[in-house]
Amino acid sequence: MTHTFAAQLNSLLAALILLSAFALLAQRKIMGLVHIFAWQGLLLSLSTAVIGYASGEHHLYISSLLTLGMKVILLPYILYKLVHKLKIHRDIEAVVNVPTTMLLGIILVVFSYHLTAPIRELSNLMTRSTLAVALATIMLGMLMMVTRRHAVTQILGFLAMENGLFFAATSATYGMPMVVELGVALDLLIAAFIFGIFFFHINTTFESLDVEQMAKLKETD
Amino acid sequence: MSLHPFVIELLQFALLLGLAPAFAGWVKVLKCRVQGRTAPGILQPYRDIRRLFGKDIVLAENASWLFRFTPYLTFGVTAIAAGIIPLISVDLPLSATADVIALVMLFGIVRFFTALAGMDIGTAFGGMGSSREMTIASLAEPAMLMAIFTVSLASNSTSLTQMVSVMAHSEFVIRPSLAFALAAFILIALAETGRIPVDNPATHLELTMIHEAMILEYSGRHLALIEWAGMMKLTLFFALGIAAFCPWGIATGGDTGLLLLALVALAAKLVVGACIMVLIETGLAKLRIFRLPEFLGSAFLLATLGMIAFFILE
Amino acid sequence: MPAALDIAGFSVLLLLVLAVAAPLFRPVRTLQITLVFSLAAVASLAAVVAGVMTVADGSVASAAMTLGLPGLPFHLRLDPLAGFFLVVIGLMGFFVSIYSIGYVKGYGGQRSMTQMICFYTLFLAGMLLVVLADDAYFFLVAWELMAAASYFLVMYEDEKGENRRAAFLYLLIAHVGALAILLAFGVMAGQSGRPVFDGYTFDAMRTAQLTPGWAAAAFFLAFFGFAAKAGVIPLHVWLPEAHPVAPSNISALMSGVMLKTSIYGICRFAFDFIKEFPWWWGGIVLVLGLISAVMGVLYALMQHDLKRLLAYHSVENIGIILIGLGLSMIFAAFHLPTLAALALVAALYHTLNHAVFKGLLFMGAGAVLHATHERNMEEMGGLIHRMPWTAPLFLVGCVSISALPPFNGFVSEWLTFQAFLLSPSLPHPLLKLLIPLGAAMLALTGALAAACFVKVFGVVFLGQWRGHQKRERIHEVGPSMRAGMLLASISCLLLGIFPTWVIGWLDTIPEQLCGGRLAESAGKFGWMWLTPIAHGRASYSGPMVFIGILAVVAVTWLLLHARATSSRRVPIWDCGFARLTPRMQYTASAFSMPIRRVLGFLFAVREQVEVVPHTNHPSLPGSLQYRLRIRDRFWNWLYVPQGDAAYWIARQVGKLQQGRIQIYLLYSFVTLIVLLVFLG
Structure with a gap:
């Protein structure tokens, strides 16, 4: 595998990660969302491995394996169990309709391209062009959290944002130091457990996971 | 031995006119096999067309000249389009008649007049078909243009011969932009040629038909021409996809050996393409008409992502 | 051979003479109509000749007249840009004048013909003068002449309250626009650094050195004024009100030609006066053009009043022209002259095309109105059987405006697409990504326009008659109206088939305005092949498409008719109902x-x-x-609050009116005292 080929492969993977971020915005079914999230994790893990190979930074292989374990197997499994336990299979309602969200998404991508332009000029890493995609993934995750009403989609949005951050780290500086990465992974795991516990409580209190219900907590009126 | 470009042009006309029904038949056979039905045989479309040509025409009392003229125009315009897309050789003199945008507009003429013919008799079905067809076309158009734009970025051209030569002779590069554009193109092609999940070519169920509703009043040779043009259009969309995304194997000149090789490559690609389409058609159910904006919206999204990917990543 | 400017002057003079002399023929009505409109057609043809000559040789001629104010004579100038617009005005003036002979006779003895004729000729003369004027003063006089004449023409059928309201709205917005243009001229003249009156000549404005801030102020004031006249969204509200109520020959002129004078104004300001501008000016023009195009066609789709629908399509097409202009300005701002030339030619070509096909469509709508006395599409249907001439001619208009080859609308939209496709050569990364989205919106516009015209033609001309009156009473219109429409449709076809010649002819305009030429590359492979930038980039051949379709259709037809298969006429299949009635058809709203x-x-x-x-x-x-x-949402967003504010102010002022003589005397007394205090 030559260096340029690895760069091209990485571009393709970046493009697919971007696509999966849009797929998360478009998908209506919760199980579908979990599947897409797992795919995104897989793409991320592959991309990390490719960058590791091409740059010769071998600690990225460990990151790649960690991503594979956490984001492709463990977290989706936890979410899968959660969805089954809470018996939520219905379509999720969005606050803003899907085509409009998509258009907003496209604008965000263009915006992140514009934001990362100066960094692209400065950097000489082979992954510098994927930085825009990483930033866009973060923004799209945020957009997903804003436009969706269901609590599970909120955590998926959060996890997608984390994916974006991780991707940004690998593209900008060939990954964070190992200690930090391990810490983040552990944090994520704990966050997922805490979310799970919260979901149970929210569900028993409101008999729904629609976050709009929480507006009832407001004291006025 | 080398053939004159005009001979190749004529050859291509003959090829598309002659083989489009066979291709449509092949799609039908495949679909039957996949769905576990008995297949009618690959030559059935020829028999259908021959039968229709032999039949008398039954016209409604108030059918106007436009209704009788439309089948000829449909056939004529589709035939012109057949001379433009390079199939077996890049050296195609009439290919410069229209670039991709003009080609899309040529299909637009067919649609315009078919929709008008649907409204000519004054039945409710015709109007319904026309209205839906024009709506779908309107929503598909931006996605189509975006896909064209993305493809044209790579070759710096919208001229088909130029696109084919650039694609066929550049070394292998992974281009995410083209992958996205291809995905978008497949969705659009399904919509433009009226296949599942957008329209069902086999249905005559009143509430779901779109294209069939417009041509419901046609009979005899008029219907034969429309059906034939429809088969050509299906083949042409495949040819367009092949030309824009995987033209490998196409001949550059008029050399007979290379032409034969190109013909074999084309046939293989068509066979594979038909398999993909049949799998899509079998795997998906027809969408509700008001789900279509999302379907075509995703085509637009894919094409736009392709364009963005070109600028960001390539 | 007389100079082009003389011919143009003759044309204007003839029109003005006609306006004055028309009342003389009043006793002989038929003669009056035939003579005046024939002579107006001659005058228009003269304008076309002058314009064609000027554009072809790229000459510039100017003259100062002895008319005008002391120390401020009227200036005339005929350069290729003005010449091109002379052609647009003259060509449509020619077609519509011929059409008007029959159309105006249709009013019978009900109305004053003299009023129509006078204002018609004044209107044409006003438009020609707007293009010819070479100083701000004369320009505004001509502009107001055009606006006032068209106001009276919109008011022509003034017994209906709807018409008076529309005409008032038109006059109001026209004047707000004129005010903005006046201010723009003021800014230009004030900054030109010349003595007071000299600054008002266009020559002074061409050489003025403006600071970027003042240049932007001048341009956007002028743009606002011209946009109000052109009906750019959100200043479009008068357009769908005024165009439908005017007589159809006037609608054809207003929609086809009068709106174009504002395109002329924008070109003049941007490319001729200011020349150096930042790209975001073009960006704003482009975005407003895109909004106008998409919203215009969507509003048009929702209409079922035939002329109102066509009026909204004018908003759409002005949008398309502005898209071309905006792109051209962006390319020019980045100093890419050839690309700027391509976009400018696309915009100008669409200007000409829109004039021809929109004129044709309005003439067709007039013919339908003439025959059915109906503007509501839901009350029509099946007219193709009763109007065998109007139907195919109207169809030509429909196909042209839907941008389908081989007719003219396609060529200019195709050129605009080519300009869009060249946006990757811009050095600005953000524009590279955003401009293609504009191309997608243009594609949406084109496809929606096609849907809209399937609806129009399908509901009006096809199917079964839906109206209340007897179908047998509908008759085809007279020969002069048919001739007007026929000439316009032939132009539609010719402009579509021979774009290379048109671009070759237009070449002097981009050369003078943005320093780039197109004809050499566009016509490199002969008149058959249009290759705007390079043949490897894109190509189109109008003649090949036309001949090819014709040939295949003919061959198929002949082959199939060589063998005898009979065709039978039977009643419509009614799906087992007792009878299929016209009410079961799809209506315009249903479509x-x-x-x-x-x-x-x-x-x-x-x-x-x-x-x-x-x-x-x-x-x-x-x-x-x-x-x-x-x-229209814009009506509630923008206009209702303003109207309310105006009413509120009026009510406050109205409190002054007390109806008692003592109070009025008190007002005078107080005024007197206040004045004395100030003077003292």
Whole structure:
């Protein structure tokens, strides 16, 4: 595998990660969302491995394996169990309709391209062009959290944002130091457990996971 | 031995006119096999067309000249389009008649007049078909243009011969932009040629038909021409996809050996393409008409992502 | 051979003489109409000749007249840009004048013909003078002449309250626009650094050195003024009100030609006066053009009044022209002259094309109105059988405006697409990504326009007659109206088939305005092949498409008719109902329903379904009533608040009116004292 080929492969993977971020915005079914999230994790893990190979930074292989374990197997499994336990299979309602969200998404991508332009000029890493995609993934995750009403989609949005951050780290500086990465992974795991516990409580209190219900907590009126 | 470009042009006309029904038949056979039905045989479309040509025409009392003229125009315009897309050789003199945008507009003429013919008799079905067809076309158009734009970025051209030569002779590069554009193109092609999940070519169920509703009043040779043009259009969309995304194997000149090789490559690609389409058609159910904006919206999204990917990543 | 400027002057003079002399022929009505409109056609043809000559040789001629104010004579100038617009005005003036002979006779003895004729000729003269004027003063005089004449023409059928309201709205917005243009000229003249009156000549404005801030102020004031005249969204509200109520020959001129004078104004300001501008000016023009194009066609789709629908299409097409202009300005700002030339040629070509096909469509609508006395499409249908001439000619207009080859609308939209496709050569990364989205919106516009014209032609001319009056009473219109439409449709076809010649002819304009040429590369492979930038980039051959389609259709037809298969005429298959009635057809509202559902959030749509119970059995439904109301959101957003504010102020001022003489005397007394205080 030559260096340029690895760069091209990485571009393709970046493009697919971007696509999966849009797929998360478009998908209506919760199980579908979990599947897409797992795919995104897989793409991320592959991309990390490719960058590791091409740059010769071998600690990225460990990151790649960690991503594979956490984001492709463990977290989706936890979410899968959660969805089954809470018996939520219905379509999720969005606050803003899907085509409009998509258009907003496209604008965000263009915006992140514009934001990362100066960094692209400065950097000489082979992954510098994927930085825009990483930033866009973060923004799209945020957009997903804003436009969706269901609590599970909120955590998926959060996890997608984390994916974006991780991707940004690998593209900008060939990954964070190992200690930090391990810490983040552990944090994520704990966050997922805490979310799970919260979901149970929210569900028993409101008999729904629609976050709009929480507006009832407001004291006025 | 080398053939004159005009001979190749004529050859291509003959090829598309002659083989489009066979291709449509092949799609039908495949679909039957996949769905576990008995297949009618690959030559059935020829028999259908021959039968229709032999039949008398039954016209409604108030059918106007436009209704009788439309089948000829449909056939004529589709035939012109057949001379433009390079199939077996890049050296195609009439290919410069229209670039991709003009080609899309040529299909637009067919649609315009078919929709008008649907409204000519004054039945409710015709109007319904026309209205839906024009709506779908309107929503598909931006996605189509975006896909064209993305493809044209790579070759710096919208001229088909130029696109084919650039694609066929550049070394292998992974281009995410083209992958996205291809995905978008497949969705659009399904919509433009009226296949599942957008329209069902086999249905005559009143509430779901779109294209069939417009041509419901046609009979005899008029219907034969429309059906034939429809088969050509299906083949042409495949040819367009092949030309824009995987033209490998196409001949550059008029050399007979290379032409034969190109013909074999084309046939293989068509066979594979038909398999993909049949799998899509079998795997998906027809969408509700008001789900279509999302379907075509995703085509637009894919094409736009392709364009963005070109600028960001390539 | 006389100079082009002389011919143009002759044309204007003839029109003015006609306006003055028309009342003399009043006793002989038929002679009056025939003579005046024939001579107006001659005058228009003279303008075309002058314009064609000027554009062809790229000459510039100017003259100062002895008319005008002391120390401020009127200046005339004929350069290629003005020449091109002379052609647009003259060509449509020619077609419409011929058409008018028959159309105006159709009014019979009901109205004053002299009023129509005088204002018609003044209107044409005003438009020609707007293009010819070479100083701000003369320009505004001509501009107001054009506006006033068209106001009286919109008011022509003034017994209807609707018409008076529309004409007033038109006059109001026209004047707000004129005011902005006046201010723009003021800014230019003030900054030109010349002595007071010299600054008002266009020559002074060409050489003026403006600071970027003042240049932007001048341009955007002028743009606002011209946009109000052109009906750019959100200043479009007068257009769908005024165009439908005017007589159809006037609608054809207003929509086809008068709107174009504002395109002329924008070109003049941007490319001729200011020349150096930042790219975001073009960006704003482009974005407004895109909004106008998409919203215009969507509003048009929702209409079922034939002329109102066509008026909204004018908003759309002005949008398309502005898209070309905006792109051209962006390319020019980045100093890419060839690309700027391509976009400018696309815009100008579309200007000419839109004039021809929109004129044709309005003439066709006039013919339909003439025959059926009906503007509501829901009351028409099947006219193709009763109007064998109008139907195919109107169809040509429909195909042209839907941008389908081989007709003219396609060529200019195709050129605009090519300009879009060249945006990757811009050095600005953000523009590279955003401009292609504009191309997608243009594609959406084109496809929606096609849907809209399938609806128009399908509902008006095809199917069965829906109206109340007897179908047999509808007759084809007279020869002069047919001739006008026929000439326009032939131009549509020729402009579509021979774009290379047109671009070759136009070449002097981009050369003078943005320093780039196109003809050399566009016509490199002969008149058959149009290759705007390079043949490897894109190519189109109008003649090949036309001849090819014609040939295949003819061959197929002949082959199939060589063998005898009979055709039978039978009643329509009615699906087992007792009888298929015309009311079972798809209506115009039904046709646009899917698009209304999908994109309805852009309008204020109100649908009401009311079930009226059966008289004998109240539990059963007797009849259904469906009401649909679609309103322009801009009306509520922008105009209603302003109207309310105006009323509020008027009410406050109205309190002064007390009706008692003592109070009025007190007002005078107080005024006197206040004045004395100030003077003292």
